[in-house]
Amino acid sequence: MGKFLLGIIVGIILIAAVVFGYFYFGYAPVATAAMPMPLEKKMAAWGLHAQLAKAASLKPPFEPTEDDYHAGALLYREHCAACHGLPGQQRTAIAKGEYPRPPQLYQHGVTDDPAGETYWKVANGIRMTGMPGFKNSLDDKQLWQVSLLLANADKVPASVNDVLKRPLPMDAPPSSDTAASAASNTASKPAR
């Protein structure tokens, strides 16, 4: 019995030492471009699913109107589109550089997720991914507006989709103003 216990204790210490060494000596992937750690995806998914099972039953405190969808679309453009993309647009540089990859919501759609689940993710964020929690920067109504926009993506009025389809500033070709000022800058440079 004594030997058995000793074996268990030595075993635990060995496992702890290997795990410690894995991180301490730099074998654990820390770059977003690196392969995931063994079990990383599974463990993150278990934790998230347990939380989301509770969140799915959260009910929106209001029925969304067209104004709510509009507000949601503007919030989405400002706070989400850099990572999650817009309908018909390319992935942004930010989206390409993240690990795990932010799902391009308007390519695959989150429409089958209940609004309560999206609300939980947007409010709290998803730890160890690039997904920020917004509960300290958006108020509760705004959190629901953007969540309801995504939950009802196939039902929102066309005018809301028009707002979403406008390119982001980072994608847009330079406006005539900036092009003109860039041209005048070059023109005013002394010739060499």
Ligand code: HEC
């Ligand atoms: C800096 C990048 C970034 C920003 C900004 C961002 N997200 Fe995310 N989001 C992510 C990443 C990365 C994931 C994937 C997390 C994972 O793999 O579990 C994610 C996941 C999600 C998911 C879950 C998708 C699914 O299919 O499971 C939803 C919904 C979501 N984000 C909504 C939003 C909304 C709404 C906003 C804006 C209010 C937002 N996100 C802003 C990076 C971002």
